Each structure stands twice: as structure tokens, then as C-alpha cells.
Amino acid sequence: MSAENRITAAFSVPPELSDRRLDQAAAELMPEHSRSRLQGWIKSGALTVNGENRKPRDKVMLDDRLELDAEPEAQVSWQAESITLDVVYEDKHLLVINKPAGLVVHPAAGHADGTLVNALLNYAPEVENLPRAGIVHRLDKDTSGIMVVARSLIAHTSLVDQLQTRTMGREYEAVVVGTLTGGATVDAPIGRHPRERKKMAVVPTGKPAVTHYRLVERFAAHTHVRCKLESGRTHQIRVHMAHVKHPLLGDPVYGGRLRLPKGTTEELREVLAAFQRQALHARQLTLEHPETGEILTWEVPLPEDMEHLLAALRQHVKDLDSHEF
Structure with missing residues (x-):
């Protein structure tokens, strides 16, 4: 098998992973691979430490x-x-x-089929031989927008590296609760919620996470x-915006109950009540092509449900203005 078709990687153990188990450190350094697969590679000698075989x-x-040199397999x-x-x-x-809201990315408990992975295996069967079917980053089920999937080992290695070195650019659009006066940066570590294990939270022991946001349009409430990520933690934008007391509109996990702004019209009330997902859309993606090195950027427009939401919020501002005279 040619070298370009093998799964390869190399890392030096950073301070925060010193004195950790080999399989645990490998899982932190290579999150795109499952723990069981990493353990298998350690046992087979495909994953070595300083050129020597070790136990997990x-x-x-x-x-x-840490050096990995393994043959791909299903x-x-x-x-x-x-x-x-x-x-x-x-x-x-x-x-x-361009992923629609409502589409789960990976099969899991409760979502064994009907996912993006199932669709990819039909559209591009070669992803069967890649870690996690070529998926290197995710969007939550109810987040819409742009995603990249690797179709080759070369691409998979390159995309994972770009994510880890933060050279892949990702911009999102969101509608948050409350009126912001300006943009800012949220630099707060994210980890598993200490009590509610299905949720993430800003916690001192979390992984570093940085989100930049700027205003696009302000409404009555x-x-x-527009948000730009420096890191890619689970639920990052949702957690960070809730942390600064401006949760995403419609977020069922971090947004709390629906709060209607003062003077809400019946029309706006209906639109807000009907919007049953977090108002978050991955708008733009920039990356370096894994083969040519060319910098590529793609952008997808807001989906119809978010456009409808924004139109209703604009109309509400007009209605309030007209009542002032």
C-alpha cells in the first residue's frame, strides 16, 4: 500500500497530558479516532511512543x-x-x-439511521474507509449550514490539522435574546456540565474556547x-452566548423558556413560538485545499426559517415605531 493511503500522525506530548495513560493522551490528541481504534493501534504497534511499543x-x-502509521480499514x-x-x-x-436543520450528523442512540453519515455512505462510498466516515467537525442536529467532509486520507489528515491549528475559518450567524450594544470576544473554557451530563458549560477545568461576535442588526429585544470561532468545542456558540446572558433564540437546552418582548404583536408571538430550534446557521467556511494548497471559501445563505424570523423581528420594530406617533 502506498504511503499516501496510510493513516499517519505524529505528536509531542504537551504539559497538560504529561503523566496520563497513553490511550487517554492519544484520544485527546486525535479526537477524530475512536478510543477503541486507538487502543487497537497501540496493541498492534501501529501507534508507538518514542519509536517503541507500549501498552494502552x-x-x-x-x-x-507519539507516532501513528496504520493501514486504513473499514x-x-x-x-x-x-x-x-x-x-x-x-x-x-x-x-x-449545506446541512439542513434537523439532520443528525452521526448515528447514535436514538438516531441509528437517517443521518448525514448514512447519506454520505450512499453518495460517496469511499468514506467508509475513513475515520468517522470522513467527518472532521460537526454541526448540532438543529444547526443549519456549511460543513466539509474528507473523501480521502490526504484530506482527512489535512483537515484535522487545520482544525487543530485553528487555520480553518468558520463563521456563523445567530439571533440572540436581548439587545447587544456592540461586538466582543468570549474567552472561557468549556467542559461537561458538572451536574447535567448531557449539557456543556463554562467550567474552570474545561478546554480553552474563544468565540468572537459582532453585531449585524439590532431589534427591539x-x-x-455573526460569530467567528477560534476553537471548536461542543455547543461552543450556544454555551458562550448563554454565558454572557444572551442565549440563542429558540435554544431548547441553553435558552430557557420563551420570553416575549414588551409590545409583542400576535404575529411576532406566533413566529417566536413556532421557531423550535436554536437560531444558528454556519454561514461561511474557509480552508486550505489539502492537495493544491489553494485557500478556498464557501458561503451559504440563511435558510428560510431564519429569514422568516428576521423579517418578523424587523416588522415588529416598524410596528413599535409607528405606534410612537
């Missing part, structure tokens, strides 16, 4: 060199399904799609913002 439970030390056992994909761009290395 062996401790690693600062600056130890990584998934899910079924291909004929599910329509909105393809924005594709070549032999990349598949860029809501604000349309």
Missing part, C-alpha cells in the same frame, strides 16, 4: 513522541441510505455540503450577530 495503560511524559458499520444532500462543492478530496 502505560503513562506518557512531557515531550514523548471504519464504519452503518448502512448507506438514499438521502438528498445539498452539495456546495466536491472533488476527489473534499465534499462541502433581540440581536442578529
